Amino acid sequence: MNKKLLYSGLGAAVVLAAAGGALWLLGRNSEPPVKGGPPTARLISSEQYAHAISYVFGPDVKLPGSFPPVQRTNGLVALGTAQAEVTTSAAELYVQSARSIAAQATDPTRRDFLMNCAPAQPPQDACARNVLTRYGRLLFRRPLTDAELNEALGKVQETTRVSGDFYQGLASGLTSFLISPEFLFFIERTEPDPKSPHHVRLNPSSMATRLSLLLWDAPPDEDLLDAAEKGELYTKHGLERQVDRMLASTKLEQGVRSFLIDMLVFEKFDSMTKDPVIYPAFTDKVAVDSREQTLRTLVDHLVVRDLDYRDIFTTRRTFMTGDLGMVYRVPVDRPDIWTPYEFPADSGRAGVLTQVSFLALYSHPGRSSPTQRGRAMREVFLCQVVPTPPPDVDFSKFEAAATTATTARERLTAHRKNPACAGCHKIMDPIGLALEKFDGSGTGRQRENGLPIDTSGDLDNVAFTDAVGLGKAMHDDPAATKCLVSRVFDYARGYKASSGDNAWLTDLNAKFAKSGYRLPALLRDIATSRAFYAVSATAVSAPGVDRAPAAPPLRTASIQ
C-alpha cells in the first residue's frame, strides 16, 4: 500500500460525497454542534500495547513487562496519556520490549506462519518488502511512506549482511517499527475537509484509531484500516457498518474492560495491603480475584447481557471463586474456577459497592474507612470532587473520642464537630457509613467492638437504612449516569470536555436514557457521531493541559 492508493481511496470518498451519498458529512440536524478539540498524540498504554501485539503477531507472543504508569488526569488515566512523556527509563523498556517481540515473531516457530518467506533464496528483498509493508501498516495504523519502508529495508539488509541471518535482519526491521513514535504515540493528523474549505478533519487513519481505541482499546484491525483507507468512515453508512461490526466483536469486552479499569481507579490495587493477622483470609489471590470479580460482573451486566447501567448498583448477580468465597463467607461449589453466583436477597449485598473490590480498596490495611468509601463513591461514580483535607487539623477532639468511641460512626461524629473537618466529612461519611457492615476486607459483620452497627443515612437527602438502600439511592441518582456519559466521552476523545460540549452532552444523556441506559448504545451513539471525530481548525497544541479538578469542588453549602 502506498500514498497513491490512500489518496485514491480518499478520492473515492469525495466522489461519493459529491454524488450526494454522504450528506451526513455536512451535519445531521439532530446532533448539536461541538467545537472539537485539537488533535492529540496519546502515548500507547500497556494494555493497548499488549492488544496491538496480540493482534499483529499472535496472542502467544510474550511481553517482557508493563510500562511505567501514566498520571491520572481529570479523572482518567486515558487523559493522562495525551500529556505523558517518555523518560529514558521508559524508553529503555520500549526498546527491550521491541527487541523481544521482534525476536519472537521471527523465531523458527513463528517465522513461516507470520513471514511466509521460505523457501525463497537470498537476497529475499521482495519478501522483506512484503513483510515490512504488511506489519508496518498494522503497527503504524496507516500505509508506510516510501521513505519509511526503505529505511526499514535498509535495517533488514544491514543486519542480514552483518549477521548472515535474514531473520535477524527482519527482526531489526520490525524492531525499528516497534520503537518508532509512529507506533508508540497515537499521533492524530488532519487533512483539509473537502466539504468545508476552511476546516480540517481527522485523516482516515486517525479516525479509525480513535474509533478502535474507544471500542476495543486496541489499534484498528485490517478490516477497519481497509475501510478507512477507502474513505468509508466519512460516510454515514460506512461508519455505521464498521461501528456495528466492532460492537458485535468479542473485542468489545476487552475495550469495556479497559474503560472500567480506568474509571474504577483499579491501579489502586497495585498498592493495596491487608494485614494478614487481622484479615487472614485476604490473600494476594483474593485481591486479584476481587478485581476480576468486579470486572466480570460489570462486563457481563453491561456488555454480555446489555442491561441498564444503573443496575450495577443493585444487581446481586456476580461470579465467585473459592478464595473469594472465604472472604464473602459463602459456599462455593467449584472453588477452582469462576462460577456464576447470585447473592441471596437477604444477604445485605447488592451492587458493585458491596463487592470486595470496592470495600477492600477503600479501607485501611486493618480496618474499614467510611470516609474513603464515601469519597470514592462521590469521585468514582458521581464525578464529584471532594476537597483535600486542610493541613493543620486539630485532632484533639477526635482523639478524645477515639479513646471512648467504639464504632466508626461515633468516632466520625466526633470528627465532624471540628468545623474544619465537618464540611467535607458531611459529604463522605453518611454514605460511607452505610457500608460499615462490611469490614476492611469486605467480609460481613453485624457488630463493631460489640456494639450494633447503624447503617442508616442519606445520599443528598435520599434516605436509606442499609447498603442495599444506598445502592438504590445511587441507582436513582441522575449524577451517576451523567458521570458515566462524561467519563466515556472524555475517554473516547482523550481530553476533557469543555463548556462548548454541554449541549451535545445533554443530548447524549437524553439518548442514553432513551436507550434504557445501555452502555453499547451509548458507545454506538458516540462512535457514530460527528462530535467524536470533530477537531478544531486552528488549534495545534495538546488539549487538556490543565490538570485542575474538572468538576467544581462540592461546596458544603450545596450539601447542607
Add this chain to the structure above:
Amino acid sequence: MTKLVTRRRVLRGTLGGAAVAVTLPFLECFLDGHGEALASGAPVPTRFGTWFWGLGMNRKIFLPKKIGANFDLQEELESLRPIQQHVNLFTNFRVLTDGRPNLCHTTGWIALRCGTAPSNRNDLASPSVDVLISDAIGGGTRFRSLELSATGNVRDSYSFRSADAINPPVTSATKLYERVFGPEFQDPNSPNFTPDPKIMLQKSVLSGVKEQRDAIVKTLGTADRQRVDQYFTAIRELEGRLELQLQKPAMAEACTLPQAPPKEDGEGEFANVVADRHRAMTDLLVLALACNQTRVFNMIYSASFANTSRVGYSNTHHLVTHEEIEDPKLGYQVLNSWYIRRAMESWSYFVGALAAHKEGAGSLLDRTLVYAHSDTEYAKVHSIDGIPMMTAGSANGRIKTGLHIDGQGDPATRLGYTLQHVMGLQPSSWGTGSMNTNKEIGEILV
C-alpha cells in the same frame, strides 16, 4: 597491501567467527599514585543521590540540642551513631509557599526537590535537583540515573523532569539486578574486551528511528512536539549507552560482581519487608556505583503518604501520624516514632553500605554526596517548617561532614542550591518566590 583495521572491520571479523580480543592496560594506569585522581589529572567522578523517607520526625526525640560537630543523637537518631561522622543534619530550615496552600504530604517534598512550592498536586514546576545534576554529570555511564523504591510501588518516585515525565523506579532487588547486572552488563575489569556486534546493530536501529524526527514533529503542535522530542532525546541517550558498550569500559578497582538476589522479594509494605527490600537494593546499588554503571541515584524508603505497616497493627504509618494519641508521659506518638526509627535504621544502613565499600584510598561514600529528606516536619499537623534534611558523604572532599546545621528559618532551598554547586553546577540562584536563594550553606563547604 595493508588493510586498515577499523572498529567496524573488527566487529565484522568477530561475526565471522574469529573472536577479536581487544586488551587494555589495567586499572592502576588510570589512577594516580594515591588513587585520588585519574592519571590524566581529572578528578575521580563524584556520585550524587537522594534518599527519601516519609512523615518527618518527632522533634522532642529527634532534634539534637547541640549545633555543629559532635551533635548529640536523640532516640530517633540513635541508629545513626555508626555513621554520624559521615552525615550532616540540617534543621530549622523553612518551606515558604507564598500564599499557596500547604498540600498535605506534597508541598514539602516538591519544594525541596525542585525549589518551588506547588499550586496543586501535579504542579512540578521544574526538574528535580537530581535530574539537574544528572544532566550535568550523568553522561558517560550506562545509566544516567537509577531510581529505586523500597516500597515496591512503581508509582513512588520523586525524580522528575516534569509532571508528565516522572522517572519510574525499580521496585525490587531482582529487577535491579536484571537491569544493571543482567546480560547487557560488561565487567569493567575483565582483561579481555570483545565488542558485541549485536550492539552495533541495535545502535543502528536506534539511529534509524532518530532520523524520523523531522518528518514526525512537523505534524505536531508545540506541546506534543516537546513530548515526542523528549522521546527522541531518550532514544539518543540509549544510543549513547550502546556506544559506550562498544568501547572497552574504564576499569573500576572497586567493582565486584554481585550474586543474583533470591527471586522472592516479599510483597507489601510491612516494615520488615521494606527493610529487607531496601537492604538488598542498597547492596546492589553500591556495586552499580562501584562498577561505574551510574553516577546518580534516587532511593525511596517510604513514600510521603507512607503506607508502611506493622504486622498486627491496623493502621499504616500515615494513618498513625494522624490518629495516634501522644503518650502523655513520653510526649510523643509512640507508634509513629517506631516507624521513624525504622526509617532511620535503613538510612543508617544505606550510608554504612556506601562507607564500607572501599574505593581508592577511601570509600565509595567519600566520593559520593547523598541528599536525604522527608516531606514534613511533624506529620500529624503537616508542618513544613523544619523538615529534617541530611547529607551523607564528602563529595570527594568538597564538603565537611558530621555537622548539625541550624537553618535559623532560612529557605530550605539553600541546601539544594549548595549541593548543586558542590556537584559542579553553577546556578546563579535556585528556587522561586520566597524560596529563591543564592546563599550557599558555607558551614559545610571545605
